[in-house]
Amino acid sequence: MRLSDFWRLVDEEFGPAYGRSLTVDQVLFALGDRTPAQALSDGLEPRDVWFALCEAMDVPAERRWGRERPKRR
Numbered sequence: 343m344r345l346s347d348f349w350r351l352v353d354e355e356f357g358p359a360y361g362r363s364l365t366v367d368q369v370l371f372a373l374g375d376r377t378p379a380q381a382l383s384d385g386l387e388p389r390d391v392w393f394a395l396c397e398a399m400d401v402p403a404e405r406r407w408g409r410e411r412p413k414r415r
Contacts, residue, residue, distance in 0.1 A: 348388035351408050355401055370398050 352361035365378040372394040373381040381391045396406050 343387070343389035343392065345382065345388050348382070348392050351392055351406075352395075354408050355396075355405060356399075364395065364399070368395070368398065370394050372397065 352365060355361065356364055365382075367377065369375055369377055370381075373386065373391065376384065378391045378395050381394075382388060393406065395401075
């Protein structure tokens, strides 16, 4: 997952304002007691950060890849 995909998924699932707030305010144990923004800045993979955020926010599995599933290459 690219960083741009991460931000697209955040915006789709939580909305631009709330989603951006979550990424800087929500401290997640799964990310080593870091916020998603800190984890990304520290070099964690966007995919891992996204799934940790989904787990913490109880995002249903069917929505974790966004509105459309990514196409396989």
